[in-house]
Amino acid sequence: MKATVPISSAGLKTACSQCNLQELCLPFGLSENDIDRLDELVGTRRKIKRQQHLYRAGDLFEAIYAIRAGSFKTDVLLEDGREQVTGFQMTGEIIGLDGISTEFHTCNSIALEDSEVCVIPYAKLEELSRKVEGLQHQFHKVMSREIVRDHGVMMLLGSMRAEERLAAFLLNMSQRFTARGFSSAEFHLRMTREEIGSYLGLKLETVSRAFSRFQDEGLIAVQQKHIRILDGAGLKRLLQHQPAGG
Amino acid sequence: MKATVPISSAGLKTACSQCNLQELCLPFGLSENDIDRLDELVGTRRKIKRQQHLYRAGDLFEAIYAIRAGSFKTDVLLEDGREQVTGFQMTGEIIGLDGISTEFHTCNSIALEDSEVCVIPYAKLEELSRKVEGLQHQFHKVMSREIVRDHGVMMLLGSMRAEERLAAFLLNMSQRFTARGFSSAEFHLRMTREEIGSYLGLKLETVSRAFSRFQDEGLIAVQQKHIRILDGAGLKRLLQHQPAGG
DNA sequence: CGCCCTGTTGACCCATGTCAAAGGCTGTGG
DNA sequence: CCACAGCCTTTGACATGGGTCAACAGGGCG
Known part of the structure; x- marks a missing residue:
């Protein structure tokens, strides 16, 4: 009962303008017009099976990802094997932001169930967000929200x-x-x-x-x-x- | 022995191009030309005495700050009075990024010693970073680095x-x-x-x-x-x- | 000079970790 | 369709790292 037509895991064209996750995702707050421009940006989707890595610490950073379906965890590993889960991510959330800093990912991202992400090439995102003010602002908010969330986790862990x-x-x-x-x-x-x-x-x-x-x-x-x-x-x-x- | 010429705490003009903290701060990696354009952006300096707040949780977010001299801590307070220090910041480091997310600051920033910051109005920063690719990229790196740092603290606290x-x-x-x-x-x-x-x-x-x-x-x-x-x-x-x- | 804030140290205790055993779910292969 | 294997979860008994409480000491500031 396998699919008779093999579907390339990276072959599906995405369209933010069609997506029902807009409210939760990068397009939030953008005008219809701007969202149409986002469509140019978001290249392909990628399916990740349960337990598989979306990226690993050390991987070259090239894109951020919007979760289209499923969920993920991100974790950091110490040499001695200790693991710290740094977050759980659900649909509409953006992952991979850690990679911007050094051009390499610093944590692992692993699917908790069969999942699908939209691939957002980072160079293109920077380029487009220089032209589309709303996108720039929304992207900054996404990063800032991650920082605020992290502070909440510190509060949790520390106090x-x-x-x-x-x-x-x-x-x-x-x-x-x-x-x-x-x-x-x-x-x-x-x-x-x-x-x-x-x-x-x-x-x-x-x-x-x-x-x-x-x-x-x-x-x-x-x-x-x-x-x-x-x-x-x-x-x-x-x-x-x-x-x-x- | 007070200064005979009263100096407005917000009256000093800053110039990144003259600053010896370039290597540690927002201008890092920018061309001389681009740094000159940063000078337009960075408005004024502000002095903060030991134990005084640079901003408080709940304050309207209008600017980020580059530490010009001194050092700070950031913390989050719970209703019941518990405090979690989320970071210590030194010269050249950028603070205030938490405010982008909601337009309000979510933590407190307090000087650990008499300090001075460069005020970077956020609206202007977004505007300029739409024009100056290097600045945009560097700013994103600063935010991403903060996320990576936070993950390190989680590792520390959790494991x-x-x-x-x-x-x-x-x-x-x-x-x-x-x-x-x-x-x-x-x-x-x-x-x-x-x-x-x-x-x-x-x-x-x-x-x-x-x-x-x-x-x-x-x-x-x-x-x-x-x-x-x-x-x-x-x-x-x-x-x-x-x-x-x- | 004296007070207060910060830091040090000791004694004791508790929340959470460690170790161990057993039961339930899920997926797989016969 | 059933049986088995492996993982996940639960629960108990016990150990311990770090918290709590308390006393005191040093240093800096008024």
């Missing part, structure tokens, strides 16, 4: 205790699913407990125990990767007034 | 133990002092143990103890904020092969 971190994580996921038109109360996590733990600076057992405790307290219902939020306000309450940890 | 964090911090400071023409082996920290601790996700007592242990082991000599690195290789060794912590 919050295990349960606060997980609560913040769940609320963040919920909000992002909502923005994509999915239920805010019920969703399917694509990553393992170990990956969540790495992101949150915790061991997988600690993550698992925190899930169990949340469930015992009636805040959520967990079944493997399937999460149902029963008491979002309760989760939010966890984020405040906690005695400072770690 | 390293207390002594590794401090060793990484000291090596990083050493390297940045070197880049500024100061000794790599001997320097003066501008921040308190508490601020270092907040940055590294540790309590001040833990930072103090780690300093003492490093001293006992002959890796460094500490006297208050004055640090002398005696065995840089030893510090580097601490960063590897450590059993994964926290």
Whole structure:
């Protein structure tokens, strides 16, 4: 039952103007006119199978990517094998920005499920954003938003205790699913407990125990990767007034 | 003994083309010609006294700043009073990038000593970087470098133990002092143990103890904020092969 | 000169890591 | 369609790194 017509993984033409992810992606806030010009820019799509790398630390940087379907994690590896997951990305989000700095990627990007990205050649993006003010501004916002997000993660890792971190994580996921038109109360996590733990600076057992405790307290219902939020306000309450940890 | 001629804190004209921090700052890599055009852009300088804010979370974002003299910390505050220091900045570094995302700053920037910054009005920067390709590229690199740096901090906070964090911090400071023409082996920290601790996700007592242990082991000599690195290789060794912590 | 802020050190404790075992899901091959 | 293998998750028992609390010391500024 394989596809009888082999489809080149890099052969599909993309069109931002046709895409229903506009609101979440690089075109956000641009005029129709400007979005049409973006179409020139975004070259091809690329399919990435679950567990495969979109790029690796050390790869030459040539393009940034907009996630068209699926989801990814980015991570950094230390020589001794320790892994730090630096983020989870969903549809409409832009990845690869780390590569601009040195012309080489500094982290790995791995698909959490079969996924598809729009390839945005970076040289072309710079060129076009010199002509299209709205694009320039939106691109800067995307980068700045990444910086702000990173600061939030630092806050999480540097100042919050295990349960606060997980609560913040769940609320963040919920909000992002909502923005994509999915239920805010019920969703399917694509990553393992170990990956969540790495992101949150915790061991997988600690993550698992925190899930169990949340469930015992009636805040959520967990079944493997399937999460149902029963008491979002309760989760939010966890984020405040906690005695400072770690 | 006050200055007899009152100097407006915002009245001094800046010139990148004259500045000896070029190599570390926004002009890096630009042609002489392009740097001359930067001079139009960079409006004024502003002096900030020790402990004063350059901007606060919630302030309207209008400009980014290049540090001309002195040093700063940036931090994020939680409602319950917890503070996370997100970075320490030295001469030539650019601060304020967090504000692009929402038009409002999301963190506080506080001078660690009497300092001076060059004010770079953001609207003008976007305008000029549409005309000057090199400036555009350099600005993007600055933002990307901040993202990469943040990932490094996440690694630190998420995967390293207390002594590794401090060793990484000291090596990083050493390297940045070197880049500024100061000794790599001997320097003066501008921040308190508490601020270092907040940055590294540790309590001040833990930072103090780690300093003492490093001293006992002959890796460094500490006297208050004055640090002398005696065995840089030893510090580097601490960063590897450590059993994964926290 | 004295106060206050910063830093150091000790004793104790707790949150989270470590190690271990077992159960459930999923995918694959027979 | 079933059985098996491997991964993921959960849970328990125990260990420990770093937090907490407290006392004190040094240095700089008023």
